Amino acid sequence: MAVVAFASAKGAPGVTTSVLALAFAWHRPVLVVEADMTGSSSVLSGFLRGGTDHSRGLVGLSVSARQHGFTDDGLWEQCLRLGEERYLLPGLADPGQAAALTSAWGPMSGVLADLEAAGVDVLVDAGRLGTAHAPMPLLRAADRVVLVTGTRLPDVYAVSRRVPSLRADLAAHGHAEGLCALTVGEGRPYTNREIETSLGITVLGSIAWDPLSADVYSVGATPGRRFESSPLARTARATASTISGLVRDLRARLEPVSGEAREKEHDV
DSSP, X not given: OOEEEEEESSSOSOHHHHHHHHHHHOSSOEEEEEOOXXXXXXXXXXXXXXXXXXXSSHHHXXXXXXXXOSOHHHHXXXXXXXXXXXXXXXXXXXXXXXXXXXXXXXXXXXXXXHGGGGTOEEEEEEEETTOTTOOHHXXXXXXXXXXXXXXXXXXXXXXXXXXXXXXXXXXXXXXXXXXXXXEESTTSSOOHHHHHHHHTSEEEEEEXXXXXXXXXXXXXXXXXXXXXXXXXXXXXXXXXXXXXXXXXXXXXXXXXXXXXXXXXXXXX
């Protein structure tokens, strides 16, 4: 496994809630990167209930990198602990800080990819597509780019308008195979199969529509006794397993091609 980026075409359902649910269902240590350029960290104000100051995060990492470059140590100094082997790189405190990060995304993507050697996977919350100063280099470098969508017509239509340009952009950087979708609330009213046909990309699974359980991640609500067996928790575990398998399969298909390309280069 390595880096998986999540984004949406509309503001709801929340990408952040889905990413946190997947992070806590993940089978390896995981770092959540808040790269939503609209600002005001949703995790600090929601899941952590405003109890943690915003002194660390993306901006601090960028400032440190100007002096020392992007390093693993510099990255971890800006991270917070969410739980056992679950970590957060907080996002912006103010949308006005977004422009200053434009040149940081490329070098940062290399540091995030290197975390795999330390046994840590990365889930990037890229927020809504099409925003100013969006972290496109992170999406281009990810092993999978997952578009999170509801199953209502306005949700699916919004994603369908984004897929062609995003697929073309990823293809230009050699990552078109990694684009897929994740639904929230399958069958409300459309099924994953119907949405897959409409979008022309793989729908890898669905997170259950479970507002009560979602509040644990979105506003820091106290988990109930049956939270671990709730529809949200169960579907998050299944989806985390599916994503892991898809990344392994994708890498297995691409590695032989890379090897052949290197042999041809050597022959020339």
